[in-house]
Amino acid sequence: MxxxxxxxxxxxxxxxxxxxxxxxxxxxxxxxxxxxxxxxxxxxxxxxxxxxxxxxxxxxxxxxxxxxxxxxxxxxxxxxxxxxxxxxxxxxxxxxxxxxxxxxxxxxxxxxxxxxxxxxxxxxxxxxxxxxxxxxxxxxxxxxxxxxxxxxxxxxxxxxxxxxxxxxCGIQTGAGTVMNRLKPGIGSSIAVFGAGAVGLSAIMAARVVGCTTIIAVDIHANRLALAKELGATHTIDATEGNAVDAIRALCGGVEYSLDTTAVPAVIQQAVEALLPLGQCVILGVSSPGASITLPIHNLFFGQSVGGAIEGDSVPKLFIPKLIELWRQGRFxxxxxxxxxxxxxxxxxxxxxxxxxxxxxxxxxxx
Known part of the structure; x- marks a missing residue:
């Protein structure tokens, strides 16, 4: 013992x-x-x-x-x-x-x-x-x-x-969801709802893979400021109005979105912000019984929504890669x-x- x-x-x-x-x-x-x-x-x-x-x-x-x-x-x-x-x-x-x-x-x-x-x-x-x-x-x-x-x-x-x-766990989840699950192409667009550790890890990963429109959505000014330093090209303070409207005003919508908040109303916004064929991934753990209601037309044009666990990673391969990216100053x-x-x-x-x-x-x- x-x-x-x-x-x-x-x-x-x-x-x-x-x-x-x-x-x-x-x-x-x-x-x-x-x-x-x-x-x-x-x-x-x-x-x-x-x-x-x-x-x-x-x-x-x-x-x-x-x-x-x-x-x-x-x-x-x-x-x-x-x-x-x-x-x-x-x-x-x-x-x-x-x-x-x-x-x-x-x-x-x-x-x-x-x-x-x-x-x-x-x-x-x-x-x-x-x-x-x-x-x-x-x-x-x-x-x-x-x-x-x-x-x-x-x-x-x-x-x-x-x-x-x-x-x-947390950093692997945010970065891996971008790098392993979504795999956005160079020049693509992504919105990350929630700029905590998971969301900021996703933002850093989005910069690494070459997204050129990276939008951080949060209610804390200090987190949004850090998101900008770590790779976000735009930030949206969700206390100042409808985040979906703000995203559409910026770029018409995004190809990819992540929710890290686990708040049903925010998850719905992450889906509504998608362009046709867009993908939304849910990462937060919601309270028991929580649910979202989506109008069918939000998914009619090929959009998809689903969860991801640990960023779809093979940890023994992915964690050393993140360490190397950190050594290079890129993560x-x-x-x-x-x-x-x-x-x-x-x-x-x-x-x-x-x-x-x-x-x-x-x-x-x-």
Whole structure:
């Protein structure tokens, strides 16, 4: 057993509590990772508020970055001392995994949201009682985390690990949706609704792939200003009028749109802003029972709308590519990060919810 400090989510809506927990030793296909830092994501808050049905109490956290300290006997791709970014779990055996679509794994829900391993066993105990762990195959709100060989991505040792955790989910989701899912051509147009960490990552990716009309829509002036610095060619303050009208006045409509807000009325605007054959992708996690109503004519001319998971990425290929783009100065995701100490987790969550911090990252004590 490994003893460590973890932030435990006790019940719906409660603050995180730092508690001493015990982890299992790694199984044959698992690695034990000493967490250096972990990003905070809206999905963690969605689980805390039970918009996503992970049993509580639980140790959450799914943007971990750290150093491998132990490896199971069947692990072949990782070794003690490797630096890794932890990402979404997948089985590696289902048709979607075999087709190179691991984020759409047939076992994605039990592997990432059941609070248990695939065999039903618990990985974490608190006060002698099993609690939910294995969140996204990691539960990185802790000093140590168990992960599988499949969802631990080896990264270069000369890059600050504390910076890299968000590449495992939020930043990967925004950038990957543009680069892997939409694949806009050079000179194309895109509107991004919501200029948080996911939306700004999409904007940076849109600039990388050569979009020439990149529109950021938000209600916060500071976020819109940063969006302009990171690649947006136009910004729209949604408090000043109808964003769809503003987009049409700028360019008649867009070929691609993303919603990162999870607000049904905003999702509808993202669809309405499309040109014929346009594509809209929904990335935010809405509250249970949320729905949108679209007039049929909004989709009559070949428009499409759907969701995307983790940017349709193959994380072991895509995360190293984002790191290389960052090295080249073409994907400055570090500008989104604000660091907090682990004990400040509730403050970090508050700042994220209030829009004060774009991408909070918790640093563990040495």
């Amino acid at each position: 490994i003893e460590t400090t973890a932030a435990v989510t006790q019940c719906c809506g409660a603050d995180w509590e730092l508690k001493t927990v015990t982890l299992d030793e790694p199984q044959n296909d698992e690695v034990l990772v000493r967490i250096v830092a972990t990003g905070l994501c809206h999905t963690d808050m969605s689980v805390r508020d039970q918009h996503l049905p992970v049993p509580l109490p639980a140790v959450l956290g799914h943007e971990g970055a750290g150093v491998v300290e132990k490896v199971g006997s069947a692990v072949t791709e990782l070794a003690v001392g490797d630096h890794v970014v932890l990402t979404v779990a997948s089985c590696g055996k289902c048709p979607n995994c075999l087709r190179g679509l691991p984020t759409y794994c047939h076992q994605a829900l039990p592997l990432n949201f059941s609070g248990r391993r695939a065999d039903g066993s618990s990985t974490i105990r608190c006060d002698g009682v099993d609690i939910s762990g294995n969140f996204f195959g990691q539960s990185a709100f802790a000093g140590y985390a168990l992960a599988s060989e499949r969802n631990a991505v080896k990264v270069p040792k000369d890059v600050d690990l504390a910076l890299l955790g968000p590449l495992g 400055p995701f570090d500008r989104l990060v604000r660091f907090y100490e682990f004990g400040q987790i509730n403050q970090a969550m508050h700042d994220s919810a209030q829009g004060i911090a774009l991408k909070p990252v918790l640093r563990m004590s040495a």
